[in-house]
Amino acid sequence: MPTKRMHLSTNIEGLLRNFKRKKLTGIVEKNGRALSDSEARKFLAECQAKGWKLLPCSADCEGFDHFGGGCPGHQVENED
Secondary structure, rough: OEEEEOOOOEHHHHHHHHOOOOOOOOOOOOOOOOOOHHHHHHHHHHHHHHHOOOEEEEOOOOOOOOOOOEEEEEEEEEOO
């Protein structure tokens, strides 16, 4: 029986609020390079300028809705 897998996402506004006085580390480009604090903040500002609210925590989430819907869910076979 197939099940639905959901990928995690993070809220950009909340991320910036929670890291207001802390360094933003751990944001990684698709090529695997970690962004510096200033690069990460610039990237997040660019995302917000596009109207994005969410970022996927996984690079392989097909159909991700950055504007608030997040992961649409993905059918997978049961992994018994």
